[in-house]
Amino acid sequence: MLYNKMNHDYVDLGENAHLPSELHPVVEQNKNKLVDKAAAIGIDVVITETRRSVKQQDKLYAQGRSTGGNIVTHAKGGESYHNYGLAIDYAVRNKNGTLIWSTTYDGNKNGKEDWYEVAEIAKYLGFEWGGDWLNFKDYPHLQMDFGLSINQLKKGVRPDTKTNQ
Ligand SMILES: [Zn+2]
Known part of the structure; x- marks a missing residue:
């Protein structure tokens, strides 16, 4: 796997940080494939979140800690x-256009939970699913790390942006 390694080592996550302003093209491509493949088996997938700025992430981290609501992230x-354009969040939508947050929902009536069916497709496409995490289950969350840790990303290492097609 090829990486674009910047030759500086400082961590700057301010407004001038070299953070992408959109999803990584491979993640974008697989996000669209996921929606299409789910639609083909009768599941309406909505992508509720894509790339998030550091500011937005800090605000989300504050939720359930210094501000109200439930804790939704440990990051x-x-x-x-x-923050690096390598993750998306999804939800399942019913025929009335309502987002379904219950992971036991089976809208396409095939005896399998829709949320898990979507996760299976996502994993086939190469995503890691937050629902598989042991400590903090993040069911809507899908990410592609390209073999890079958060520490590497913070130091400026970036995945190659070439897509397969
Ligand atoms: Zn997420």
Whole structure:
């Protein structure tokens, strides 16, 4: 696997950080494949989140800690794959256009939970699923790390941006 390694080692996650402003093209491509493949088996997948700025991540981290609501992430700004355009979040939508957050929902009536069916497709496409995490289950979360740790990403290492097609 090829990486574009920048030749500086400082960690700058301020406004001038070299963070992508959109999804990595491979993630973008597989996001679209996921939606199409799910639609083919009768599941309407909505992508609720893609790339997130460090500021947005910090705000989300504050939720359930210094601000109200439930804790939804364990990642501070710069520590989420969303910050590097390498993660998306999904939800399942029913025929009335309502987002379904219950992981036991079986809208296509094939005896399998839709959320898990989508996760299976995503994993086939190469995503890692937050629902498989042991400590903090993040069911909507899908990421592609390209073999890079958050520490490497913070130091400026980036995945190659070439797609297969
Ligand atoms: Zn996520």
